[in-house]
Amino acid sequence: MKRLTALDLGFIYLEKRNQPLHVAYLNLLTPPADAPDDFVQKLVERLRSYAAPLPPFNQRLESSLGAAYWVEDPEFDIEQHVIHLSLPRPGRIRDLLSMVSRMHASHLDRAYPLWRTYIIEGVEGGRIATYSKVHHAVADGIAGTRLTLRSMSGDPHDILPPPWAVPPQGRRERQANLLTAPVTGVARLASRFRHAFDSVPTVARELRQSMREAKQKHPDFVSGNAAPPSILNRGISASRRYAAQSYSLPRAKAAGKVLGGTVNDMVLAMCSHALRRYLSDLNALPDKPLIAGVPMSTRRDRSETGNQIGFMLVNLGTHLDDPLERLNCIVASVEHNKQRFIKMKAGEILGYGATLMAPGLLNMLTNPKGGRLAFNLVISHVPGPRSNLYWMGCRVDGMYPVSVVVDGMALNISLTSLEDRIDFGVIACRRTLPHVQRVLDYLGEGLDELEALAARST
């Protein structure tokens, strides 16, 4: 029996009928070439054989005398948590994404431990998929990444226990082997996440200060009016539209090298182009630039373990027609943020979890009178390992985050960069933001545009 932290409790109370607060991963997998016909069925049986999970996966919520606790579930039932599904033929990716949209819209039952994994067979090209969700009160996005990576290996013959069955000791070792340095830093920070809630006022003060400075020194970076009103910032329905696609990491890297930007700058420029195009289609592009809230690892020095998580407000330059001007605006905005962060102490740039996942709360704190927004959407980039990954003998073809949208923040773009791919997951309120799958094409256009810019520069 363990009392919930204030932050975890917040994720329980902030949850609403139209606003479930779980995070998820959609993984796309290719079974081994010699997989028998009943491969998926055996896989499901194997997963279900891990029927005695370790904390927190065996704990459910219980309230008593006005407080909430995590309590071990004495009747843990693996069939409630590991579900076997199939796509109708021909199993198109768009059908898979529709299925994920529906599953992500559905609440976890609080009478049970707050996680569930779906194994989905019948994806075109002989592939399978998994969709795994966990309530945000149990694990945040970064812990979610760790959970997912924890059960993967670089060796196709290495069959590891699923996340809910990895003993704590083994967890740390495997993680150290698998993750590249930035994520090790992230993983370490995630353990501090639980205490981050208290630092939200600090973060809010920093953000206010940042906005004030930006207005004085760099009027183009983050406008003193903060984020403009936009259709991204309306109330949401209970339905979701999920879109996911992989893009070439080497292409983004190569363009960045020529243009003097990081992979993250390229990702933000792709998002900027995509948002500009998407909102223009709907005749809803604000005159002022959109502001993205971007959680980011900011390296203080050259040590492998010296990374920190910051939360940047990035001017996406969506008001600028010229792609080079737009990129320069983004790079300058990121640079401005980084310089601030370097001056800040580690403790001051925490509060990451709360700011990332409860943007409404952050908006409230940065602007107590309401009305104005600190940012229009969250763009979250979690770097992963560069080596090939396998899960239960299957090649991992894609590992797409499925994040959270909330009232006033109807779009979230999350991505992992791993192996040679950037795996984008775009989640939106289906009703507020029509045809959000178009963003995928526009992200691709954005990458083309960056390559064209790079070609002109050489």
Added chain:
Amino acid sequence: MKRLTALDLGFIYLEKRNQPLHVAYLNLLTPPADAPDDFVQKLVERLRSYAAPLPPFNQRLESSLGAAYWVEDPEFDIEQHVIHLSLPRPGRIRDLLSMVSRMHASHLDRAYPLWRTYIIEGVEGGRIATYSKVHHAVADGIAGTRLTLRSMSGDPHDILPPPWAVPPQGRRERQANLLTAPVTGVARLASRFRHAFDSVPTVARELRQSMREAKQKHPDFVSGNAAPPSILNRGISASRRYAAQSYSLPRAKAAGKVLGGTVNDMVLAMCSHALRRYLSDLNALPDKPLIAGVPMSTRRDRSETGNQIGFMLVNLGTHLDDPLERLNCIVASVEHNKQRFIKMKAGEILGYGATLMAPGLLNMLTNPKGGRLAFNLVISHVPGPRSNLYWMGCRVDGMYPVSVVVDGMALNISLTSLEDRIDFGVIACRRTLPHVQRVLDYLGEGLDELEALAARST
């Protein structure tokens, strides 16, 4: 724009995270023998081609100035309402029932018209299934039956529009053709259902009076203490377990003929045996008999259209070991109810909808001090047509109701008797009532027991 009635609004307000208030049907279908490989895909396409539904299927909920209205959805999107799914191989019925359990636990999104139909391929034996749900504020269980039957035909070559696209004029005609007399009466009554909420206090008074009389005259029928506390009457989780099976209508009829009971008496005796066995397994059978709330058509005279809906409190005799004594207890209890209903005016025995679907409300009204229950569970029997039915060219092999459970009423048994089958649908809170699928076996045992009794009597 149409304001919600008090009753409909009640179904909106009574809905909770763990207590969605939609009703559904699971239909099991055999496609035509010459169905091509893409039969289901074409079927889904055909259903989606009916993309401009008629009221109430094109209306969504809107609140304004404290009142709630049904408003035409200007952006109606058929893809939100017609979903194509597939079962993983081998497509066992138990997998289908698990899938229905999960789907029934999931809320409809109030930003859209409150209905959804799933077409599920890959059921073993080359079959398919549909699961169609509609919010109780839009249609009650009886209207749900009408909606389902409305799109069916006795002719396999007769392809009718789906329920949401049948014009009002055609609706009435088709109904008259298809439905047997009792259901025609039911259908007529259902139109009064909307106004039934006001008569709930009358019904409550009648029930109180009925309980008082029963105590004086027939102490064994409905105990003055009303329904005993039982595990059926606990709070519920948000998860469901659904179990469904068909039983032979001719067998039940034949046993009833010998034993002097109606099909409905036989159904109640089957339920009584099943509940007795199920609760005994869990060491949770109350010493006093369970009381079922049974909505029922009670014929006043011999006219085809003179049927009325009553709500009976039936003593299920679950405390009695001897099957004949148990049956006699049920038959006497039903007879007692019928005699009361004959003395009552039509208006007095309305309020059916509210009593059936909001048992907590009824319990509150019959016993304002709380604590005591008027009944332990609802057993609902809707008779259907005796002829074979086809839907979109597919033979209808089963038409199983999926009803509602609420806090304090964790089990519901609903059934349709049609063609030569009795199609039982048992829905329960998954957490409160473990292994409720066992009820199916025990229902079968109950029928065996009745046949054995009949054999002894001849």
